[in-house]
Amino acid sequence: MPDRLQQAITVLQTRFGSAAPRPAAPPCPARPSGIPELDALTGIGGWPVGRLSLLAGPRGSGKRTLAQRSIAAGSREGQVAYVDFPCRLDPEFLCRFDARLDQLLVIRPKSVKEGMASIRVLARAGVDLICIDLSRARSVGLDTELPHLLHRAAEADCTLLLVHDAEADDAIRYYASLILSFERSAWVFRRDGDLEGLQVEAAVVKNRLAPPGRKQQWIVPYPIR
Amino acid sequence: MTHGKSRDPDICCVRTPHPCLVAAWLMAPALRGRPLILGGLAHERGAVTTASIEARAQGVNEGMSLNQAQQFAPDAVFQSVDEEATARVRQSLLSTLHHFTPDVAAGQDPGCAFLRLDRLALRWPDRSKLLAAITGAIDRTIRVTPAIGVASSMFVSQVAAERATAGAPVIVEADQTRRFLARLPIDVLPLDDDLREYLELLGLRTIGRLQAISRPAFRRQFGLKALDIYDLALGTDRRRLRPWRPAVRIEASEPLEPPVDNTEALQFIARALAERVSAALLSQGLGTRAVRIALNQESAPALVIEARFAYPVTTAGELFDGIRPRLLRASITAPLERITLRAGRLEPAYVRQPGLLIRGDGRRESIADAVARLQEEYGPSLVQRAEVREDAAPLPDHRILWKPA
Numbered sequence: 324m325p326d327r328l329q330q331a332i333t334v335l336q337t338r339f340g341s342a343a344p345r346p347a348a349p350p351c352p353a354r355p356s357g358i359p360e361l362d363a364l365t366g367i368g369g370w371p372v373g374r375l376s377l378l379a380g381p382r383g384s385g386k387r388t389l390a391q392r393s394i395a396a397g398s399r400e401g402q403v404a405y406v407d408f409p410c411r412l413d414p415e416f417l418c419r420f421d422a423r424l425d426q427l428l429v430i431r432p433k434s435v436k437e438g439m440a441s442i443r444v445l446a447r448a449g450v451d452l453i454c455i456d457l458s459r460a461r462s463v464g465l466d467t468e469l470p471h472l473l474h475r476a477a478e479a480d481c482t483l484l485l486v487h488d489a490e491a492d493d494a495i496r497y498y499a500s501l502i503l504s505f506e507r508s509a510w511v512f513r514r515d516g517d518l519e520g521l522q523v524e525a526a527v528v529k530n531r532l533a534p535p536g537r538k539q540q541w542i543v544p545y546p547i548r
Numbered sequence: 549m550t551h552g553k554s555r556d557p558d559i560c561c562v563r564t565p566h567p568c569l570v571a572a573w574l575m576a577p578a579l580r581g582r583p584l585i586l587g588g589l590a591h592e593r594g595a596v597t598t599a600s601i602e603a604r605a606q607g608v609n610e611g612m613s614l615n616q617a618q619q620f621a622p623d624a625v626f627q628s629v630d631e632e633a634t635a636r637v638r639q640s641l642l643s644t645l646h647h648f649t650p651d652v653a654a655g656q657d658p659g660c661a662f663l664r665l666d667r668l669a670l671r672w673p674d675r676s677k678l679l680a681a682i683t684g685a686i687d688r689t690i691r692v693t694p695a696i697g698v699a700s701s702m703f704v705s706q707v708a709a710e711r712a713t714a715g716a717p718v719i720v721e722a723d724q725t726r727r728f729l730a731r732l733p734i735d736v737l738p739l740d741d742d743l744r745e746y747l748e749l750l751g752l753r754t755i756g757r758l759q760a761i762s763r764p765a766f767r768r769q770f771g772l773k774a775l776d777i778y779d780l781a782l783g784t785d786r787r788r789l790r791p792w793r794p795a796v797r798i799e800a801s802e803p804l805e806p807p808v809d810n811t812e813a814l815q816f817i818a819r820a821l822a823e824r825v826s827a828a829l830l831s832q833g834l835g836t837r838a839v840r841i842a843l844n845q846e847s848a849p850a851l852v853i854e855a856r857f858a859y860p861v862t863t864a865g866e867l868f869d870g871i872r873p874r875l876l877r878a879s880i881t882a883p884l885e886r887i888t889l890r891a892g893r894l895e896p897a898y899v900r901q902p903g904l905l906i907r908g909d910g911r912r913e914s915i916a917d918a919v920a921r922l923q924e925e926y927g928p929s930l931v932q933r934a935e936v937r938e939d940a941a942p943l944p945d946h947r948i949l950w951k952p953a
Contacts, residue, residue, distance in 0.1 A: 402915055414934035414948055428919065428953055429932045441922050441930065448918030449911035 351500075351532045354452060354482045357396030357420075358389065360541045364503070364525060366533025370452075370484065371500050373477040374531075375469070377485045380505030385523040385543050389505075390454050390486045394427070395420030397452035397482075404428040404445050406438050406455045439468035446472075446481035454484040466494030473498055502529040511542055520544040558666045559789070561705035562682065563695045563712075564641060564659040566598035570690050571633035577691075583608075583624035590618040590626040597629050634658075637690055643794050644689045648682060653789045655706065662702055662789055679717050700725060701785035707736050725783035730756030737777055743770065755781045796832060799890035800824040807846050807883030811876055814884065818875055819868050821889040826864035829891060835860020836891035841871060845882040853878055858920035859913055860895045870921070919953045928952040 335343040353369035356362055362369045370376050370393065378386040395417050397403040403426060405412055410431050414424055428445065432438030442453055453476075457465075476483050485495065496502060508524040520542040527535045564570060568586050573579055583603035588594040596617050599608040607620040614626065638654070642661055645652045651664035665678065672678035679696055686694050696717035697708025704725055708718040720728045729736075732755050734747055752758050758781045761769075766778045779786070800821040808814055818841070829836060837860055843851040855870040871889075919931045931953040940946040 402911065412934075413944065415936050415944075418936055424934050424936065427933065428915075429934060429950075430922075430930060431932065432926070432930060437926055437930070441926070444918045444922055445915070448914045450915060 352480075355396065356389075356393045358392060358541075360539050361389065361503075361525070364527060364537050364539040365501060366527070366530060366537065370482045371532055372482050373480045374500035375473055375476070375483045375485060375498055376501040376503070377487060377495060377499040378503050378505065379487050379490070379528075381507075382488055383521075384505040384507045385521060386503070386505040387456065387486050388543055389523075390456070390484050391417055391422075392420050393484065394452065394454050395422035398423040398426040401451045402426050402428070402449070403452045404430060404442075404450045404454070406430045406432065406442060406453065408432065408438060408456055409458045412456070435464045435468060439465075439472050442472055442483075443475045446475050446479045446483075449479065450481060452482045452484070454486065456486045458488060466492065469494060469498045496529065499529065500531040501527070504528045508540065518545055558664055558700055559698070559702050559705040560663045560665050560679070560682070561655070561697045561699075561702070561709035562641075562645065562661045562663065562686065563657075563697070563706075563709040564686065564690065564692045565600075566659050567637040567641070568629045568634040568658075569598050569600060570659075570692050571630055571637045572627055574637070574691060575630070575633065579625060583621045585614070585617050585621065585624045585626050586629050587617075588614050588626065588628050590614055592628075599624075639795070640689050641686065642792050644685050645682070646792070646794055647685070648678075650791060651789060652792050654792050655702075657706075660706065660709070661792075662705065664789060665698065675719075683715065699728075699783075701783060702787055702789065703780050703785035704729065704783050707732065710736075726759060729781060729783055730754065730759055734758065734781075737780055739777060743774060743777065746770070796834065796894055797890070798825055798828045798832075798834070798836070798894065799888060800828075801886060801888040803886050804884050807885050809880070809883040811878075811880070814875060814887065815872060817887055818871055818889070819864070821887065822867040822871060823864040825889055825891050826862060826867055829862045829894075829897070833897055834891075834894045835862045835897035836867075837861070837893035837895060838891075839867060839870060840890045840892055841875070842886075842888040842890070843878065843880065843884050844886040844888075845880065846885050848882040851878055851880065856920060856924055858916040860897050862897045923952060 332344060336345075351367060351374070352372040353362075353365065353367040354372050355369040365371075378390055380386045394403050394405055399421065405427060407429055412429060414427075417427070418424070428450070430438065430441045430445075432441055438455070442455065446453060472483070475481075485499070487495065504526045506524045507521060509522040511519045511522050513519045522540060522542050524538065524540045526538045529535055569584065572584060572586060581602065582600070583606060584600040585596055585603050585608055586599065587597040592614055594614050596608060596610055596612045596614060598610055599617070603617075603621050603624050606624070608617045608624070617624070618626070638658065642652055642654060645661055645663055649663055649665075649668055651667060653662045655661055663682075665675070668678060672681075675698075679698070683694060683696065686692065693714035695709050695712040695714055697705045697710070697712050697720070698717060699705040699708050699720040700722040704720055707729070708720050712718040734744065734753060734755060737755065739747070747753075747758070758778065763775070763778060767775055776786075802817055802821060804817070808817070837857050839855045841853040841855070843853070845851065853874045855874055857866070857870060861867055861870070922931050929952065932950045933953045935949040935951065937947055937949055
């Protein structure tokens with residue numbers, strides 16, 4: 324914000340109190356994701372703390388890799404949790420990102436209700452970052468659980484990431500503060516014809532904390548590291 | 549028997565007959581003075597657990613078969629061991645001694661207990677009066693006069709107690725320990741068969757002969773492991789007295805008049821009970837790791853709910869936090885007449901005090917508690933930790949070790 328504009332707002336706040344203009348989005352602390360391009364994309368320097376961020380996109384678009392990289396970065400700083408609804412988390416894959424497995428709790432719930440109750444309890448207990456890996460079949464009943472969950476996460480300053488394979492329900496889209504849409508734009512090949520990596524394009528579909536609409540491309544190198 | 553007077557010995561060993569024998573005498577006082585053999589009835593297959601002095605005088609020993617014991621003592625009374633009564637006798641002995649000092653330890657021998665006396669010097673300046681008081685207290689509790697030995701170490705005091713008679717304690721001063729042990733046979737030492745045989749072959753039949761050997765020479769001859777035996781022969785016992793703690797039962801109960809049938813009212817009562825239990829825990833410096841709630845229903849079986857904690861909990865708030873969700877989920881089918889809250893798995897409330905001014909300190913304890921609650925509610929497989937085994941075959945099932953958090 325330019326200095327002159329800030330000065331004007333300060334003058335108005337002094338004069339009119341609560342009736343003065345104020346920023347539409349209050350400042351929100353952010354947790355670095357471990358990927359500089361992504362931190363720039365969110366507009367606030369990382370995942371919003373105490374809120375829900377949705378990573379949506381088709382299978383093979385790189386969203387889960389990105390979420391797991393964030394979990395690995397979080398595990399180096401404190402206790403993190405991964406709610407593994409599809410039961411397909413590979414801890415050895417996380418080790419490639421230098422994750423500290425002793426700081427990682429893996430929750431494998433049998434139902435959405437059980438999973439959400441676990442997240443609420445862990446968020447309240449002080450887990451900093453929780454990634455929810457949700458398959459499409461398991462998202463039934465999430466709309467009634469999300470308000471309680473978000474209230475708890477906001478109270479406990481817990482960052483929530485939700486990885487969803489398909490087009491998310493309206494309820495999830497409504498409660499998410501940040502929605503990143505991922506798409507595999509191209510395969511990247513070396514000159515000798517070997518596969519080098521995957522070009523991923525991410526777009527900010529919704530952002531309550533910074534202007535939406537930004538786009539960013541980066542390459543997920545193979546083998547993934 | 550008293551040897552000199554240079555410094556007060558520290559450890560007192562109190563010996564009573566085997567607790568199951570004492571239990572049998574308490575149940576049937578007429579058995580005192582008669583040959584009594586415990587371990588089973590005469591016709592049963594089994595071994596003698598213990599026997600009274602009168603039966604021993606006829607040749608009965610511990611470990612002997614009951615059949616053989618009957619041949620030695622045909623007029624003896626045979627009884628099986630009452631385990632519960634035996635445990636009660638042992639607890640009574642230890643708790644009686646605990647009234648004198650908290651430095652009480654149970655010996656390996658069931659009828660044996662140890663006390664540290666050096667911290668009682670101010671309260672009991674006259675040692676003979678203290679020993680008389682201990683003897684009197686035990687006599688009043690379990691109707692047995694103990695044999696008491698006092699010495700500077702656990703081993704020597706136990707040996708002294710074995711040589712004492714009821715009402716006549718044996719006190720071995722620290723500077724007389726070697727002389728006291730010197731005349732005793734090597735059998736009083738905890739020797740294994742090989743070492744005993746070896747010592748006897750060398751003609752070492754008394755502890756005094758053993759003491760005459762220098763420590764380096766003993767080590768060369770019998771090895772490093774046997775040095776503990778050598779130290780005991782000199783009266784040095786490195787074992788530390790492990791204090792026994794009396795069993796504490798903390799519970800609070802409340803009759804519900806008229807009977808209650810809604811969980812709202814129940815929560816208020818449970819909160820009040822949690823505060824009472826918390827106050828009792830606090831006064832004794834204890835924490836509980838398991839709470840049991842018993843709900844007595846008017847015309848249905850009693851409901852029992854258990855809550856477990858990852859670390860010892862003392863405050864009413866923490867207790868109630870653990871109880872409340874379980875109370876709300878309880879399937880109450882009839883009005884409740886009584887609610888009882890009992891704290892179990894009591895431990896000293898030694899948990900680390902998280903720093904109040906350090907952000908996030910205490911989070912580990914909090915997360916451990918949350919994980920324990922989730923696992924209790926949904927099963928241990930809900931929250932897991934993964935471990936990668938580098939040396940395993942490159943198959944996911946082999947390389948990843950999943951274990952409950």
